[in-house]
Amino acid sequence: MSSQSPASAPNGRRRDAERTRAEILEVAQREFARKGYSGARVDEMAALMRTTKRMIYYYFGNKEKLYIAVLEKAYTEVRKAESAMDVQHLAPVEAIRTLAELTFDHHDAHRDFIKLVSIENIHHAEYLRKSQMLGDLGGPVTGLISRILEAGRAAGDFVADADAIDVHMMISALCFFRISNQHTFGTLFGRDMTAPEHRDRYRKMTGEAVVAYLTGGGRRGAEERGETG
Amino acid sequence: MSSQSPASAPNGRRRDAERTRAEILEVAQREFARKGYSGARVDEMAALMRTTKRMIYYYFGNKEKLYIAVLEKAYTEVRKAESAMDVQHLAPVEAIRTLAELTFDHHDAHRDFIKLVSIENIHHAEYLRKSQMLGDLGGPVTGLISRILEAGRAAGDFVADADAIDVHMMISALCFFRISNQHTFGTLFGRDMTAPEHRDRYRKMTGEAVVAYLTGGGRRGAEERGETG
DNA sequence: AGGCTAACGTACTAGTTCGTTCATTACTGG
DNA sequence: CCAGTAATGAACGAACTAGTACGTTAGCCT
Numbered sequence: 001m002s003s004q005s006p007a008s009a010p011n012g013r014r015r016d017a018e019r020t021r022a023e024i025l026e027v028a029q030r031e032f033a034r035k036g037y038s039g040a041r042v043d044e045m046a047a048l049m050r051t052t053k054r055m056i057y058y059y060f061g062n063k064e065k066l067y068i069a070v071l072e073k074a075y076t077e078v079r080k081a082e083s084a085m086d087v088q089h090l091a092p093v094e095a096i097r098t099l100a101e102l103t104f105d106h107h108d109a110h111r112d113f114i115k116l117v118s119i120e121n122i123h124h125a126e127y128l129r130k131s132q133m134l135g136d137l138g139g140p141v142t143g144l145i146s147r148i149l150e151a152g153r154a155a156g157d158f159v160a161d162a163d164a165i166d167v168h169m170m171i172s173a174l175c176f177f178r179i180s181n182q183h184t185f186g187t188l189f190g191r192d193m194t195a196p197e198h199r200d201r202y203r204k205m206t207g208e209a210v211v212a213y214l215t216g217g218g219r220r221g222a223e224e225r226g227e228t229g
Numbered sequence: 230m231s232s233q234s235p236a237s238a239p240n241g242r243r244r245d246a247e248r249t250r251a252e253i254l255e256v257a258q259r260e261f262a263r264k265g266y267s268g269a270r271v272d273e274m275a276a277l278m279r280t281t282k283r284m285i286y287y288y289f290g291n292k293e294k295l296y297i298a299v300l301e302k303a304y305t306e307v308r309k310a311e312s313a314m315d316v317q318h319l320a321p322v323e324a325i326r327t328l329a330e331l332t333f334d335h336h337d338a339h340r341d342f343i344k345l346v347s348i349e350n351i352h353h354a355e356y357l358r359k360s361q362m363l364g365d366l367g368g369p370v371t372g373l374i375s376r377i378l379e380a381g382r383a384a385g386d387f388v389a390d391a392d393a394i395d396v397h398m399m400i401s402a403l404c405f406f407r408i409s410n411q412h413t414f415g416t417l418f419g420r421d422m423t424a425p426e427h428r429d430r431y432r433k434m435t436g437e438a439v440v441a442y443l444t445g446g447g448r449r450g451a452e453e454r455g456e457t458g
Numbered sequence: 459a460g461g462c463t464a465a466c467g468t469a470c471t472a473g474t475t476c477g478t479t480c481a482t483t484a485c486t487g488g
Numbered sequence: 489c490c491a492g493t494a495a496t497g498a499a500c501g502a503a504c505t506a507g508t509a510c511g512t513t514a515g516c517c518t
Contacts, residue, residue, distance in 0.1 A: 017495070036351050038268035042476060052497055057477065117413050118347050122265050125412035138417035162434065165418050170403065170438060176410065177402030183354035184346050185401075188367035189394050205391065205442070209399060212441035213434070246465070271506060281467055286507065 020051050021059050028056075029070045033115040037067055037123060064127065071120065072133050074113045081106050082141050092152030096214060097207040099145070100171045104203045107175040108194070114179045142168055152214065159216035170213065174206045249280050250288050257285075258299045262344040266296055266352060293356065300349065301362050303342045310335050311370050321381030325443060326436040328374070329400045333432045336404040337423070343408045371397055381443065388445035399442065403435045 027048050031040040042063055046053035060066040085102050087095040107114060120128050128134070145164035152158035162170075178193045186192045193202065256277045260269040271292055275282035289295040314331050316324040336343060349357050357363070374393035381387035391399075407422045415421045422431065 020495080036265050036267060036348075038265055041474090043474090051495095053477085054497060055495080058495075063476070115351060117410065118351060119265075121410050121412045122344060122347060122351075123412075125416045128413055128416050134416070138419070142418065160434075160437070161430075165420050166431075166434065168418070169407065169414065169422060170434070172410070172414075173402045173406030174399065177406055178398065180409070181346065181350050181401070181405065183350045183352075184357055185398065187354045187357050187363070189371065189397070190367070191394050193398060201390075202395075205389075205395065205399070208389070209438055209442040212445070213438040216441070249465080270504090272504090280465095282507090283467060284465080287465075292506065 017059075020055055023049055023051065024056055024059060024066070025070060025073055028066050029074065029112055029116070032067055032070055032119065033112040036119050037127075042066075068127050068131050071116060071128060072131055074110075074116050075128075075137060076133075078106070078110070078113060079137055079140070081110075085144070088144070088147070091157075092148050092155055093157050093211055093215065095148045096145075096152070096167070097211050099148070100174075100207045100210045101203050103171050104175045104206050107179055108199065111179055114176060117176075118180050149214075158214045160214045162214065167210065167214070171206070171210055174209060178202060246288075249284055252278055252280065253285055253288060253295070254299060254302055257295050258303065258341055258345070261296055261299055261348065262341040265348050266356075271295075297356050297360050300345060300357060301360055303339075303345050304357075304366060305362075307335070307339070307342060308366055308369070310339075314373070317373070317376070320386075321377050321384055322386050322440055322444065324377045325374075325381070325396070326440050328377070329403075329436045329439045330432050332400050333404045333435045336408055337428065340408055343405060346405075347409050378443075387443045389443045391443065396439065396443070400435070400439055403438060407431060 024045075027045050028040075031045050031048070034040070042053055042056060046056060049055075056066060060069055085099060087098045087102070090098060142164040145167050149158060149162075149164060149167065182192065182194045192198075253274075256274050257269075260274050260277070263269070271282055271285060275285060278284075285295060289298055314328060316327045316331075319327060371393040374396050378387060378391075378393060378396065411421065411423045421427075
């Protein structure tokens with residue numbers, strides 16, 4: 001018999017720190033996303049895991065540190081996804097459009113992350129600010145957008161007076177709101193913005209809105225009236 | 230001596246149901262917006278009022294009903310503001326642009342409302358759905374946008390394939406995100422989107438983005454390549 | 459003036475919730 | 489194979505929190 005696998009645990013070790021830690025993080029992410037920081041209950045999380053509450057405190061110390069760990073994991077995954085967005089080879093207009101559509105898909109697929117971000121904002125990002133691991137989390141995306149904007153202006157495609165952070169904000173706003181506000185919006189207007197039958201249309205709309213703004217459609221009226229500046 | 234004003238209360242009656250009720254709602258709105266539904270403490274609210282916790286329960290029954298009352302008050306104020314937006318006399322392009330900019334200003338000025346909406350979405354709008362008073366809260370705005378869109382299409386200004394709810398979503402997304410996500414965004418990108426020195430630029434950007442999308446700027450690239458449909 | 463009731467305050471309770479204590483077991487290195 | 493340590497579990501406790509019981513007072517009505 002191999003020494004790595006006791007008879008009592010045929011499908012994995014009964015004692016596995018990695019696995020226990022991972023499960024705690026997973027369950028905690030779901031619970032925090034569903035109930036908010038104060039609303040989530042440590043005891044309830046424990047009940048949803050194979051292990052006990054004792055382990056949450058053993059690995060993470062307290063509720064706040066657990067929440068911060070969840071945040072860090074979520075943001076790390078987003079950064080990974082962003083760095084995988086390969087749009088540099090495209091012409092500026094298509095690069096921005098594709099970036100917007102990829103961001104749309106990513107938001108659509110990571111709804112727990114969006115809820116965590118909403119929750120963080122209710123708390124004025126106090127926990128995010130406490131996290132070390134932040135580093136330059138926003139740098140890569142804005143760097144990418146900066147290069148696209150420069151190329152687009154050089155080619156004469158982009159005329160809007162917007163920097164990389166502005167463009168990132170606009171893309172994020174359109175992608176984020178559709179998920180984050182789906183419930184109140186759906187209740188008030190009778191449309192589930194996140195329903196599959198609307199997804200393609202909204203993805204296209206997101207890309208087109210950003211491109212339209214950058215290529216100057218919004219100033220068309222002013223130009224036609226002979227205004228400048 | 231007038232019978233309405235006892236000597237012991239020169240500056241207003243010591244017993245004033247209206248005033249007490251109003252103060253409870255006011256404090257509760259602030260606390261719920263700051264801490265979320267679970268995070269807000271009834272005792273803490275009471276400590277911030279001239280009256281006591283007993284009165285909260287006397288007037289509102291329990292924490293949930295108090296929260297719903299806060300929501301109803303907030304939404305009522307928004308609807309009032311929306312119905313005051315008089316843009317029908319403008320040409321379609323300017324009507325939409327103005328509507329977007331007025332919405333921008335309203336969001337900028339009612340940050341507690343935005344937080345309450347964010348909180349509601351974390352709870353899947355369960356409390357909003359419990360409220361009676363909803364009625365057709367979303368009807369008036371989408372009605373207004375519908376009429377503008379029709380006029381704009383008739384005049385040949387608008388070409389984008391979007392209905393009133395889509396347009397409202399887009400405007401809301403741009404206005405809402407800037408406030409709702411200010412803290413995480415500010416932490417990650419080092420820019421306070423809500424700072425006064427950026428406000429005018431972002432207001433203009435909001436109006437231009439919506440107009441650009443509707444007037445077809447986003448499809449320019451496709452048209453130039455000879456694509457149709 | 460004086461009774462009646464809406465409005466109010468104090469003090470308490472039942473239940474919850476984070477975090478800990480103490481004991482135990484599974485692995486691993488020697 | 490055995491000792492030491494990492495990992496784990498059950499039960500507990502102190503502090504908090506929503507909600508209530510009970511008593512009091514202000515001000516209107518006649």
